[in-house]
Amino acid sequence: MxxxxxxxxxxxxxxxxxxxxxxxxxxxxxxxxxxxxDGQEVLDFLFMTGDGPKREENGGYVxxxxxxxxxxxxxxxLRRIKEDVKLRxxxxxxxxxxxxxxxxxLCYDLGCSFYMVKPVDxxxxxxxxxxxxKFLSMDSLRIPNLLD
Amino acid sequence: MxxxxxxxxxxxxxxxxxxxEKNLQRAGICNKITRFxxxxxxxxxxxxSRSARKRAREAAYLxxxxxxxxxxxxxxVxxxxxxxPFWKxxxxxxxxxxxxxxxxERCHExxxxxxxxxxxxxxxFVEAVRKVGLFLSVVEVPQLDETAKTAGKSR
Numbered sequence: 001m002x003x004x005x006x007x008x009x010x011x012x013x014x015x016x017x018x019x020x021x022x023x024x025x026x027x028x029x030x031x032x033x034x035x036x037x038d039g040q041e042v043l044d045f046l047f048m049t050g051d052g053p054k055r056e057e058n059g060g061y062v063x064x065x066x067x068x069x070x071x072x073x074x075x076x077x078l079r080r081i082k083e084d085v086k087l088r089x090x091x092x093x094x095x096x097x098x099x100x101x102x103x104x105x106l107c108y109d110l111g112c113s114f115y116m117v118k119p120v121d122x123x124x125x126x127x128x129x130x131x132x133x134k135f136l137s138m139d140s141l142r143i144p145n146l147l148d
Numbered sequence: 149m150x151x152x153x154x155x156x157x158x159x160x161x162x163x164x165x166x167x168x169e170k171n172l173q174r175a176g177i178c179n180k181i182t183r184f185x186x187x188x189x190x191x192x193x194x195x196x197s198r199s200a201r202k203r204a205r206e207a208a209y210l211x212x213x214x215x216x217x218x219x220x221x222x223x224x225v226x227x228x229x230x231x232x233p234f235w236k237x238x239x240x241x242x243x244x245x246x247x248x249x250x251x252x253e254r255c256h257e258x259x260x261x262x263x264x265x266x267x268x269x270x271x272x273f274v275e276a277v278r279k280v281g282l283f284l285s286v287v288e289v290p291q292l293d294e295t296a297k298t299a300g301k302s303r
Contacts, residue, residue: 089256101291108237108290113261115288128286135283140276142252142263 004031005060005143010042012069020129027133039072060143067096082111089144153208153289154180158190160217171274175281187220208289215244230259237290
């Protein structure tokens with residue numbers, strides 16, 4: 001079992017990305033963190049297509065996924081991951097500005113693990129990401145390794 | 149987490165249940181907590197469909213699920229819930245003593261949200277539950293029946 005899964009962050013706003021990354025580190029997340037600026041980049045990584053970086057065969061990953069992103073949006077990324085026999089075990093946590101009830105229900109129906117709305121207030125944002133970080137860095141959390 | 153989310157805990161060990169309940173509350177969770185003492189009781193709650201679904205229209209649920217339970221185990225409960233088009237959206241957190249990679253893989257395959265192994269040591273268990281509570285306080289839990297929302301529900 002993977003004690004330190006790699007955290008994938010799909011987020012087109014680089015300001016948000018930096019804040020999230022910093023806060024995860026401040027909450028003692030020791031894992032590597034990878035950044036993807038749009039939905040296509042993270043799909044290429046996971047499905048091992050395109051020219052960019054590719055995942056490890058048997059890696060353990062957690063994906064923090066924004067919804068509003070260029071090229072392919074987060075909902076579509078979630079759908080494709082959860083439809084794939086190898087990738088569907090990756091825990092996906094939506095981390096997005098939209099708090100629309102229909103969107104929330106749809107993402108859970110597609111198989112996201114959790115859905116977090118980014119608070120508008122800076123301090124609340126920091127607190128929310130801090131709590132996410134504490135949760136992800138728990139020794140007792142078990143992230144499966146992807147199978148062949 | 150919305151105030152009207154009801155937290156369901158399927159746990160046959162009284163001591164573990166008490167520890168989880170108390171430490172979620174210490175982390176600031178003030179949602180209603182309902183306990184099931186075994187897997188059958190858990191399934192009965194979800195399959196008394198009319199009353200549970202009627203209740204689900206006024207609330208949303210999150211389930212914390214042990215695996216080793218009498219009568220029906222947690223993996224079977226998870227499987228049934230995730231096969232049900234109505235209940236499958238509900239987040240399910242496995243919270244169990246089993247630290248077996250195959251079991252962990254199986255639960256993720258079936259659609260659990262996350263899998264947490266109960267620490268053996270008391271203080272570590274308390275700390276883990278606290279972190280779960282802090283995390284749950286910042287997540288959104290889905291309405292199961294989107295079409296039946298009441299207007300003006302507060303968060």
